[in-house]
Amino acid sequence: MKFTKLSKPNQITFKTFFLTTSLFLITLLFTGCDNNKSSYTITQDTNVSKVPGLSKYVTQEEVDSFSFRYWDIDDEREYRDENKTLTTLRHYLKQKDTNKVLNFLKEHNLSVDTKFLHRLTPLMYSSFYNDLNTSKELIKLGANIRAKDRYKLSPLAYAVENNSTLTAKLLLDSGVKFDELTQIQYYLKPPFYRSMKNIIVDGDDITIIYKGKWNTDEHSKDETEPFEYIVVCNFVELARIVLESGYVPKRLEYPETIQGISEGHSRNLDIEFSVFSRLDDIPNHEQMLDLLLKYNVYGGELTKEQLKMAYDRCYKWYYDKCFIDDNMKCDVYKFYEEEFALEYNHKMFRAYCSTKNSTFKDIKEFFRYANEDVKYTNISSFFSASPKSVYIKDKNMTLEELRIHQYKNTKDEKTKKHIETYFLKNYKNINKSTNKE
Incomplete structure (x- = not known):
């Protein structure tokens, strides 16, 4: 049973131009050097039209965009x-x-x-x-x-x-x-499942430490749609105030995929162009979802067909014969990450889609599944990419240390080979260090 699963497609909600702008400025610098021309100093107040020759390299729009994104009223x-x-x-x-x-x-x-x-x-x-x-x-x-x-x-x-x-x-x-x-x-950095910093596993409890804790983004503060920002940051009270004022959220310019819904569609679903599509990546999304439904915000409807399709995806993804046959043993390598994956898959299956021909009854039930699914997918990816940042409390070691420990101490050659192939492939000296011991 594979632990690392397909991750959610790249987010496209917020236009991030930092890399592009940095490359542009580097290009500008070297262009000036190569042609022995005067260098240009660009500040927030630069008026391109008043600097001879500058318009060849940068537009006023680009200067204004850069200034906007790096302005901080509290710095x-x-x-x-x-x-x-x-x-x-x-x-x-x-x-x-x-x-x-x-x-x-x-x-x-x-x-x-x-x-x-x-x-x-x-x-x-x-x-x-x-x-x-x-x-x-x-x-x-x-x-x-x-x-x-x-x-x-x-x-x-x-x-x-x-x-x-x-x-x-x-x-x-x-x-x-x-x-x-x-x-x-986009001033404050909220917690997202896709922005994990550390994970602490304590038995059945998983504590996630996020990179964003509504702290100020010290880097690019991109332009964003105001109400979408409120929802993404999970500012429930602020959302309530805005909706009570009579504001009616509109169709968003950029769509967002939703785990379990977007697959197999033409990417033109109303919900993908609504703030609802941001809820599957937000911890503790329930209050915001209830508020959006209360005010009948645009995009908050799913057809019976869409709910059934999402349920079928859940069943297909998490189903294993051993989950429904008490006489069948779930056969996985005796290795922490494989056993963790099996346990989590079983939990998801039992909680959300254990009956083959059933369906999600409504959008709230769907988002309970979708949110947990995105959380699990990102935990899985984080385990794979950042084992040093995962602490297994009952073992008193990081996931990386546990991998090496289990590799060195397992007597089963198949398990050993599996660990080496899929989890320790970047550890060039693992065999040498093992032999020395």
């Missing part, structure tokens, strides 16, 4: 050239000190919409930091609730990207429509 390194007055005010905004903010504006005769770096306003900062009191006072003083900075980001955009629920609700209650948001940064 002090962005403010090296900021004057002392604005720095003081910005720090008061970050500290959520309403009195100091209001007094500072008054004492320095500053407008409530005074412009910071890149045309940011005080309300953008207070919205980002989820400072309800300061935001209320700024709005009372006439702050522009729809102001845009040089990146076309508004106070609501900054509130949404940082999951600032209090200020997001305030802005929506003050008259801003969620439809007005055309783009936001």
Whole structure:
């Protein structure tokens, strides 16, 4: 029984241009050197049309895109050239000190919409930091609730990207429509099954440590569709606030495959172009699914045919004769990963598709299966690719150490050969080290 199974196709939801841009800049550098031309220094504020010759190598769109993706409102390194007055005010905004903010504006005769770096306003900062009191006072003083900075980001955009629920609700209650948001940064990194960092196996319990824990993405913060971002990050309260405001999610521009549904279709299913298609890769997806169904969000329907097809896939994938025949022994190599795979396959089979001619009764039952299936697929892939990062608690060793230990101590030659062929093929000195012992 194979442990490493087919992984989910590459995600295409968020347009990632970092590699392309880096290669472009390298090309630009070497082109300038090879032709003995003046070098170009490109910054966030570069106007391509005003730099002679630069348009041959880069467009204004590319400069603006790069600037947008690497802008971070909360990174002090962005403010090296900021004057002392604005720095003081910005720090008061970050500290959520309403009195100091209001007094500072008054004492320095500053407008409530005074412009910071890149045309940011005080309300953008207070919205980002989820400072309800300061935001209320700024709005009372006439702050522009729809102001845009040089990146076309508004106070609501900054509130949404940082999951600032209090200020997001305030802005929506003050008259801003969620439809007005055309783009936001993919600012926070949520946990995904496809972004595992470490795994701890403790008997039947599997603890996954993710690379993303809603921490700031220090690299490219790509442009993303606002409500899709909320769902992908599993910001349930923020999603509730947005839907309660009357927002109706629309068909997304980019489709996403869904494990168990997309196979065999023409890739034009409504659910693939909806936020529902993001739910199979999200830990603890249930509350978000319930909320989307409650508001009848676009794409939340599956036909009986689709549910049956998904069920049949589950049955075919996880079925083994030994699971239904008590007299049949499940025959696998006596090796940790093979036994783990057998146990997990049996668990999936019993939990979701143990009856041959049955079906999933509804979309909630389907997503319970699909989410667990994606989780298992990624655990499987992680075991295979990162054994040093998997800790087996009852063995007190990593999966890599356990592989070597079992290889060295097994007396069954077939098992030994299997381990060497499929799990230790990159360990060139394994036989030498074994012989020395």
